Amino acid sequence: MDKCAKCRKFQTKLFLKGDRCVTPKCALTRRNYRPGQHGPKTTSPRRSEYGLQLLEKQKAKAEYGMRERQFSNLFSKAGKSRKSTGEELLKLLELRLDNVIYRIGWAKSRAHARQLITHRFFTINENTVNIPSYSLKMKDIIKQRKHIELIKTTVPKWIKIDPKNTLAEISREPAREEIETDLDEQLIIEFYSR
Ligand code: ZN
Secondary structure, eight states, X not given: OOHHHHHHHHTSOOOTTGGGGGSTTSHHHHOOSOTTSOSOOSSOOOOOHHHHHHHHHHHHHHHHTOOHHHHHHHHHHHHTSSSOHHHHHHHHHHTBHHHHHHHHTSSSSHHHHHHHHHTTOEEETTEEOOOTTOBOOXXXXXXXXXXXXXXXXXXXXXXXXXXXXXXXXXXXXXXXXXXXXXXXXXXXXXHHTO
């Protein structure tokens, strides 16, 4: 499926191809209704509770570029935390190495970040890591092995970047309101509690 066709399916800009979503090429802008519907309708059919929950889980998987198994594993890991499962799930998603590289602005999308990671562009605490799903911890230091220009200028507050832009540190856990997503984690919890 074309990356921006997913934007249309989930009715939100997923930035799977980076800046494509800010151009008119993004399917969400082009045709603002879901595939399978014939043109915009004045009243959209009500989705079932289950349908909404399933869609939200699929949206999260698409947004973060994850397979079913990986995602459900992450969800059960989040469930074991003493904190709220939803908040923990989003935190674990955010702390994936590919997401962090994307949030810093060292890659234009998470897919691009995954490509750089598998090509051994980064070290974590001096060790080369080529696993995009690598789960970062507090105080981990990510270094560029090959020089990468910064793509955007706003780096999340929980990540510290050195002035030379070659090194990043996870300075603290991301708070829920700092996580830039329109995912409704409650729907995902409901999906898995069925
Ligand atoms: Zn798009």
